Amino acid sequence: xxxxxxxxxxxxxxxxxxxxxxxxxxxxxxxxxxxxxxxxxxxxxxxxxxxxxxxxxxxxxxxxxxxxxxxxxxxxxxxxxxxxxxxxxxxxxxxxxxxxxxxxxxxxxxxxxxxxxxxxxxxxxxxxxxxxxxxxxxxxxxxxxxxxxxxxxxxxxxxxxxxxxxxxxxxxxxxxxxxxxxxxxxxxxxxxxxxxxxxxxxxxxxxxxxxxxxxxxxxxxxxxxxxxxxxxxxxxxxxxxxxxxxxxxxxxxxxxxxxxxxxxxxxxxxxxxxxxxxxxxxxxxxxxxxxxxxxxxxxxxxxxxxxxxxxxxxxxxxxxxxxxxxxxxxxxxxxxxxxxxxxxxxxxxxxxxxxxxxx
Ligand SMILES: Cc1cc2nc3c(=O)[nH]c(=O)nc-3n(C[C@H](O)[C@H](O)[C@H](O)COP(=O)(O)O)c2cc1C
Numbered sequence: 001x002x003x004x005x006x007x008x009x010x011x012x013x014x015x016x017x018x019x020x021x022x023x024x025x026x027x028x029x030x031x032x033x034x035x036x037x038x039x040x041x042x043x044x045x046x047x048x049x050x051x052x053x054x055x056x057x058x059x060x061x062x063x064x065x066x067x068x069x070x071x072x073x074x075x076x077x078x079x080x081x082x083x084x085x086x087x088x089x090x091x092x093x094x095x096x097x098x099x100x101x102x103x104x105x106x107x108x109x110x111x112x113x114x115x116x117x118x119x120x121x122x123x124x125x126x127x128x129x130x131x132x133x134x135x136x137x138x139x140x141x142x143x144x145x146x147x148x149x150x151x152x153x154x155x156x157x158x159x160x161x162x163x164x165x166x167x168x169x170x171x172x173x174x175x176x177x178x179x180x181x182x183x184x185x186x187x188x189x190x191x192x193x194x195x196x197x198x199x200x201x202x203x204x205x206x207x208x209x210x211x212x213x214x215x216x217x218x219x220x221x222x223x224x225x226x227x228x229x230x231x232x233x234x235x236x237x238x239x240x241x242x243x244x245x246x247x248x249x250x251x252x253x254x255x256x257x258x259x260x261x262x263x264x265x266x267x268x269x270x271x272x273x274x275x276x277x278x279x280x281x282x283x284x285x286x287x288x289x290x291x292x293x294x295x296x297x298x299x300x301x302x303x304x305x306x307x308x309x310x311x312x313x314x315x316x317x318x319x320x321x322x323x324x325x326x327x328x329x330x331x332x333x334x335x336x337x338x339x340x341x342x343x344x345x346x347x348x349x350x351x352x353x354x355x356x357x358x359x
Pocket of ligand 1: 024025026057100177179180230267290291292293312313314315340341
């Protein structure tokens with residue numbers, strides 16, 4: 001399509017978007033200890049409803065998928081009711097919102113969870129590094145328990161139930177977080193997946209979990225067009241490493257390319273190799289590019305046909321009216337990284353808009 005810019009209307013199968021700007025999923029650590037999102041999350045998200053699409057912070061499909069302090073889940077009635085208020089507020093403001101499912105696998109500290117279940121992963125490989133807990137301060141990450149083969153259908157079932165819960169809560173769709181070193185990426189990557197069964201070893205086995213979770217989410221949603229996926233090939237975050245990410249991600253994307261998904265969301269974390277160029281031709285559907293985009297680089301990416309949507313993280317966090325600021329060339333607020341995960345309203349719902357009438 002000629003002359004596509006950030007302000008051009010977009011379309012996922014069955015869903016119109018006002019523009020080509022997506023608000024990135026961002027964990028904000030403001031939920032209650034029982035996994036219920038905070039009251040002021042409605043305000044945070046509805047302030048940003050001018051995005052073409054909002055993708056929520058990572059939401060655990062079940063308590064065993066929680067890992068960080070004050071992060072939300074979507075497994076019970078209280079959590080679903082709270083999410084319903086949030087989707088309602090976004091829709092009232094003319095926005096669209098997908099729920100991101102984040103099962104952290106081994107990147108979890110028990111003090112941050114309301115379940116006694118141990119953190120799980122494809123193999124019992126501990127991640128280097130520490131995590132913040134409100135009760136104990138910084139803590140080493142524990143060694144996870146390797147999932148038994150017979151348990152895997154149950155984990156996939158948690159994503160199915162979460163999909164149904166998210167649609168009941170009014171979300172327009174759901175995104176599988178298969179990036180940043182969390183459970184799905186732990187299955188994809190050779191250092192965290194040392195299994196010798198059908199879910200480990202050769203690439204077709206390592207991608208199996210992600211493909212089966214996506215298929216289950218599509219079935220639960222009743223339509224693949226309500227289901228997206230995020231990947232971050234070769235991103236080392238959370239002590240993850242794959243011996244051959246080009247093979248892993250080209251094989252994965254070819255395998256899911258014809259499911260009819262809402263979109264493929266790719267976070268490029270290093271300049272080379274260029275996974276946008278590599279993966280776009282392999283995926284038959286909308287392509288969303290993420291990682292350090294500005295207005296100019298986003299417009300250029302769209303104009304070149306390199307992506308259909310551009311995903312903005314920190315810029316949306318700090319600029320609730322980012323769409324207007326880009327459209328009118330207004331100056332941007334800077335983000336304050338000390339309040340990213342700090343809890344409370346500061347640095348969450350108090351970033352100013354450029355014009356009083358925009359919210
Ligand atoms: C505070 C913060 C929290 C984040 N949490 C998540 C998350 O929950 N899920 C996820 O997929 N990515 C998460 N990310 C990564 C963003 O979605 C995005 O990929 C990244 O910030 C790069 O985009 P940017 O350069 O436009 O910020 C987070 C980023 C930030 C800054």
